[in-house]
Amino acid sequence: MPETDASGVMPIALDAMGGDNAPDEIVAGAVRAVREHGISVVLVGAPRPLSEALSRYDATTEIPIVRAEEALAMDEGALASLRRPRSSIAIACHLVRRGDACAVVSAGSTAGIVATGKLRLRGQPGVLRPAIAVALPTRPTPTVLLDAGANAEVKPETLVQFAHLGAAYAETALGVESPRIGLLTIGSEPEKGNKLVKRAHELLSAAPGLDFAGNIEGHDLLTRTVDVIVTDGFTGNVALKTMEGSVRYAFSQLRETINESRTARVGGLLQKRRIRELHRRLDPEVHGGAVLLGLNGTVVIAHGASQAKGVSAACVLAATLAQEGVVNRIGERLAAAPRSHRLW
Amino acid sequence: MPETDASGVMPIALDAMGGDNAPDEIVAGAVRAVREHGISVVLVGAPRPLSEALSRYDATTEIPIVRAEEALAMDEGALASLRRPRSSIAIACHLVRRGDACAVVSAGSTAGIVATGKLRLRGQPGVLRPAIAVALPTRPTPTVLLDAGANAEVKPETLVQFAHLGAAYAETALGVESPRIGLLTIGSEPEKGNKLVKRAHELLSAAPGLDFAGNIEGHDLLTRTVDVIVTDGFTGNVALKTMEGSVRYAFSQLRETINESRTARVGGLLQKRRIRELHRRLDPEVHGGAVLLGLNGTVVIAHGASQAKGVSAACVLAATLAQEGVVNRIGERLAAAPRSHRLW
Numbered sequence: 001m002p003e004t005d006a007s008g009v010m011p012i013a014l015d016a017m018g019g020d021n022a023p024d025e026i027v028a029g030a031v032r033a034v035r036e037h038g039i040s041v042v043l044v045g046a047p048r049p050l051s052e053a054l055s056r057y058d059a060t061t062e063i064p065i066v067r068a069e070e071a072l073a074m075d076e077g078a079l080a081s082l083r084r085p086r087s088s089i090a091i092a093c094h095l096v097r098r099g100d101a102c103a104v105v106s107a108g109s110t111a112g113i114v115a116t117g118k119l120r121l122r123g124q125p126g127v128l129r130p131a132i133a134v135a136l137p138t139r140p141t142p143t144v145l146l147d148a149g150a151n152a153e154v155k156p157e158t159l160v161q162f163a164h165l166g167a168a169y170a171e172t173a174l175g176v177e178s179p180r181i182g183l184l185t186i187g188s189e190p191e192k193g194n195k196l197v198k199r200a201h202e203l204l205s206a207a208p209g210l211d212f213a214g215n216i217e218g219h220d221l222l223t224r225t226v227d228v229i230v231t232d233g234f235t236g237n238v239a240l241k242t243m244e245g246s247v248r249y250a251f252s253q254l255r256e257t258i259n260e261s262r263t264a265r266v267g268g269l270l271q272k273r274r275i276r277e278l279h280r281r282l283d284p285e286v287h288g289g290a291v292l293l294g295l296n297g298t299v300v301i302a303h304g305a306s307q308a309k310g311v312s313a314a315c316v317l318a319a320t321l322a323q324e325g326v327v328n329r330i331g332e333r334l335a336a337a338p339r340s341h342r343l344w
Numbered sequence: 345m346p347e348t349d350a351s352g353v354m355p356i357a358l359d360a361m362g363g364d365n366a367p368d369e370i371v372a373g374a375v376r377a378v379r380e381h382g383i384s385v386v387l388v389g390a391p392r393p394l395s396e397a398l399s400r401y402d403a404t405t406e407i408p409i410v411r412a413e414e415a416l417a418m419d420e421g422a423l424a425s426l427r428r429p430r431s432s433i434a435i436a437c438h439l440v441r442r443g444d445a446c447a448v449v450s451a452g453s454t455a456g457i458v459a460t461g462k463l464r465l466r467g468q469p470g471v472l473r474p475a476i477a478v479a480l481p482t483r484p485t486p487t488v489l490l491d492a493g494a495n496a497e498v499k500p501e502t503l504v505q506f507a508h509l510g511a512a513y514a515e516t517a518l519g520v521e522s523p524r525i526g527l528l529t530i531g532s533e534p535e536k537g538n539k540l541v542k543r544a545h546e547l548l549s550a551a552p553g554l555d556f557a558g559n560i561e562g563h564d565l566l567t568r569t570v571d572v573i574v575t576d577g578f579t580g581n582v583a584l585k586t587m588e589g590s591v592r593y594a595f596s597q598l599r600e601t602i603n604e605s606r607t608a609r610v611g612g613l614l615q616k617r618r619i620r621e622l623h624r625r626l627d628p629e630v631h632g633g634a635v636l637l638g639l640n641g642t643v644v645i646a647h648g649a650s651q652a653k654g655v656s657a658a659c660v661l662a663a664t665l666a667q668e669g670v671v672n673r674i675g676e677r678l679a680a681a682p683r684s685h686r687l688w
Contacts, residue, residue, distance in 0.1 A: 149530055152538040186493055186581040194496040194578045218585025222593040231582075234538045237530040238579055239586045241562025246590035249566040254598070257622045278601045 009040065010322075011064075012315050013092035013101035016045035017071035018108025020305050026107065027053035029311020030063055037312065039319045042101060044068050044092045066091060072108050074304060078115035089113055093120035096297035102322035103298035105289075105314045107306045113299065114150050114292060121295040124327065126334040129158050130294030131233070132301065133169050134240060137281055138224040144170050144179075145221070145229045148290055149237035156199035159183070159230050163210050164333040165293040166228035172324035173291075173317065174227075182216035182226035184235060190215065196232065204230075209336050218242075251279050289314040291321065293330065298322050353384065354666070355408075356659050357436035357445035360389035361415035362452025364649050370451065371397035373655020374407055381656065383663045386445060388412050388436045410435060416452050418648060422459035433457055437464035440641035446666035447642035449633075449658045451650045457643065458494050458636060465639040468671065470678040473502050474638035475577070476645065477513050478584060481625055482568040488514050488523075489565070489573045492634055493581035500543035503527070503574050507554050508677040509637040510572035516668035517635075517661065518571075526560035526570035528579060534559065540576065548574075553680050562586075595623050633658040635665065638674065642666050 014030055016023045023045055031054075033039045043050050044066045054060045068088035072080050084090065089108055093116055095101035106113050114132070123130055132150045135142035144166045151158070163181045170179040183201055185193035190201050192215065204212040213226045221229065221243060231239065289310075292299040298321045302314035358374050360367045367389055375398075377383045387394050388410045398404045412432035416424050428434065433452055437460055439445035450457050458476070467474055476494045479486035488510045495502070507525045514523035527545055529537035534545050536559065548556040557570050565573065565587060575583065633654075636643040642665045646658035 152530060152536075184582060186496060186578055186585075192496075197578075218582045218587075219589030219592070221586055221589055223589070234530055234541075235579055235582055238528060238562045238575075238583050241530075242565055242583045242586045243562075243590045245563030245565055245567070246587045247594050248563070250591050250594040253622055253625075278597055281597075 010100070010102035011040035011042045012318050012322075013066070013095040013104050014041050014043055014311070014315065015088045015092045015104065015106035015108055016043040016050055016065075017068065017088040018074075018106040018113070019302065019311075020074065020107075021307055022071075022107065023049055024053055025307045026311050027063075028057070028308035029306070029315065031057045031059050032308050032312035033315035034059070034062055037316050037319075039315050041315060042066055042095065044095070045071065045088045066095065068092075072112040072116070074109045076109060077111040081112055081116035081119055087112075087116070089116045090120055093117055093297070093299070097121055103300065103318035105300045105302060105311070105318045107302035107304055107311060107314070109304070110149065110290075110301055113301050117292050117295050117297075117299045121297045121299070123294055124296055124331055124334070127161065127165075127294035127330070129154065129161065130292055131162050131165055132236075132290050133166055133293050134290045135174070136221060136229075136243070138222050141174050141176065141224075141227075143221070143224055143227060143229060144174070145184075145231070145236060145240060146293065147231065147233035147236050148240050149233045150292065151233040153234070154196070154232045156196055156203055159196070159200040159232070160203045160207050160210070160337075161294075161334070162230045163204060163207070163212070163228065164337060165330055166230060167210065168326055168329040168333055169291060169293060169321075170227045172326040172329050173321050176227045178211050179227035180211050180213040181228045181230060182213050182220070184218070184221075184229050184231035184239065185215045186217060188215050188217065200230075208338065209333065289317045291317070291326075293326070296327065298326060354444070354446035355384035355386045356662050356666075357410070357439040357448050358385050358387055358655070358659065359432045359436045359448065359450035359452055360387040360394055360409075361412065361432040362418075362450040362457070363646065363655075364418065364451075365651055366415075366451065367393050368397055369651045370655050371407075372401070372652035373650070373659065375401045375403050376652050376656035377659035378403070378406055381660050381663075383659050385659060386410055386439065388439070389415065389432045410439065412436075416456040416460070418453045420453060421455040425456055425460035425463055431456075431460070433460045434464055437461055437641070437643070441465055447644065447662035449644045449646060449655070449662045451646035451648055451655060451658070453648070454493065454634075454645055457645050461636050461639050461641075461643045465641045465643070467638055468640055468675055468678070471505065471509075471638035471674070473498065473505065474636055475506050475509055476580075476634050477510055477637050478634045479518070480565060480573075480587070482566050485518050485520065485568075485571075487565070487568060487571065487573060488518070489528075489575070489580060489584060490637065491575065491577035491580050492584050493577045494636065495577040497578070498540070498576045500540055500547055503540070503544040503576070504547045504551050504554070504681075505638075505678070506574045507548060507551070507556070507572065508681060509674055510574060511554065512670055512673040512677055513635060513637060513665070514571045516670040516673050517665050520571045522555050523571035524555050524557040525572045525574060526557050526564070528562070528565075528573050528575035528583065529559045530561060532559050532561065544574075552682065553677065633661045635661070635670075637670070640671065642670060 131147035133146035475491035477490035
């Protein structure tokens with residue numbers, strides 16, 4: 001596993017062609033990651049525009065470029081990953097597989113990244129369903145939610161595996177010791193929910209190596225009740241996007257409210273900066289970096305609309321996960337889990 | 345159907361014993377509904393505390409009381425409705441069934457209300473799955489979301505029926521002509537989602553009498569993209585509670601942010617009232633009233649924590665739905681739907 005040989009010197013393979021603002025903001029993010037966070041980065045993509053962009057930052061010698069002839073468009077789905085073996089995201093995965101990079105970062109289409117990651121990096125031993133984990137902006141530390149959309153349909157046993165993946169994330173990236181796991185459902189009593197979560201509740205309650213705290217509901221997503229929230233990819237994706245949309249709506253309504261009256265407007269000006277900072281903290285386009293867990297290598301999916309700051313944050317997250325050995329941690333957890341939870 | 349004979353004179357049967365603040369805030373809400381909105385209300389519950397509470401408002405002659413010996417506790421679930429045929433919510437349903445009231449309003453436990461409503465009022469012809477509809481606080485008009493939690497597991501055909509129930513709600517309570525229907529899922533393309541929504545997408549696309557606008561995602565919940573959002577009760581409940589929790593979180597963080605610096609605090613004071621009003625508009629405990637659709641009678645479920653204002657708002661909603669004939673409208677819609685969508 002490349003990440004363990006790294007000792008912090010292996011670079012992040014950054015897909016320079018993925019995302020709404022590629023390649024300019026991706027390059028700007030790479031420069032930021034290198035200069036402000038001391039992270040080693042390789043850009044993967046079309047050499048000419050990349051070296052032009054790098055030269056604008058005087059960074060052509062700082063950040064190497066690995067050529068990739070093609071790129072997945074943002075509207076291309078999973079199939080494109082088969083049709084384009086030389087896409088920037090495929091090459092980035094290849095660098096990790098070959099041991100030339102410790103992790104992949106891409107702001108490309110989620111479906112494309114998931115499909116390419118599965119195809120090029122393959123699942124870790126015992127993992128049949130890689131999952132997307134996101135860090136919800138709770139305080140003092142984020143809360144890990146998974147699956148945020150990689151698997152629309154899962155079995156109860158898969159949710160137990162997600163608990164291990166999420167726990168490994170919380171342990172390595174967030175420094176949480178023995179993370180508490182919550183199961184997202186529609187009532188706090190064990191018998192509440194659909195068939196999937198009722199059975200998953202039984203399995204999680206009996207699973208060794210997991211600190212299962214029971215059911216949680218939608219309004220607990222941001223209350224830091226647990227460290228890791230497990231759910232299927234359909235529910236998780238709806239919940240995540242609902243959260244993002246609701247926060248955005250609350251702030252847009254707030255802005256309207258502040259602009260409606262003069263007194264309120266004066267008040268608004270006095271605290272504009274603070275509110276902007278808060279909005280940014282809660283805005284997934286800024287804090288964002290989802291992680292595809294369960295592959296033979298770390299893959300961070302930055303928000304498609306990411307700008308330099310988001311790209312750089314995603315590189316920091318990828319470097320942390322690789323240095324802390326999230327892939328190994330998942331391997332250890334699954335090896336310790338009873339056989340019935342490993343094979344299905 | 346009682347609501348059609350009403351001509352606005354049949355009262356609302358208000359369960360005076362349900363809710364965290366029963367009976368005092370329920371009685372206060374009844375007084376408000378009668379005096380401020382000209383709605384006729386009957387209180388159902390234990391006569392002595394109710395008449396005491398009414399006398400505090402000098403309202404003993406204005407608002408009649410119908411005796412109910414028992415009440416469902418907030419933590420009692422569906423089974424209690426069988427054990428307590430003389431509970432306040434059961435008697436309230438009975439009044440509607442007998443034609444002595446046009447609608448039921450209760451702030452009691454949702455599970456108890458749903459079970460009692462199904463048992464005492466029975467489903468409308470052709471409706472096998474009553475659903476809970478909520479009005480999301482969008483502008484200029486609310487957006488109807490259903491099912492918000494009555495059915496954790498449904499068939500694709502049931503989602504088509506939910507579309508009719510929701511459309512009838514939008515037509516009668518919100519005055520929307522030919523409501524646009526959206527299907528909640530995890531991608532805008534028809535092939536996105538789990539098996540349930542993929543099949544439901546096909547059925548909805550082909551269903552006559554429905555203006556199906558296609559898939560919507562979690563971040564569209566509050567953007568007023570469609571008039572009615574259909575989903576299963578598990579996803580709908582998670583989405584609704586996530587929305588409520590996220591709005592609450594955004595405001596709590598806002599309060600913290602405003603209190604952190606002196607300049608911001610001064611600004612905050614200048615717009616405090618406006619922000620409080622906004623918060624209240626988005627707060628389900630205030631605007632709240634979910635509707636149980638598909639029964640032989642209108643049942644409005646007020647938020648368990650409702651105070652007088654919320655109870656009164658729920659009575660206004662119930663009176664509007666009854667006067668506009670939502671039960672008949674659902675009957676007409678289902679009668680016009682092809683047989684395959686009516687019987688399963």
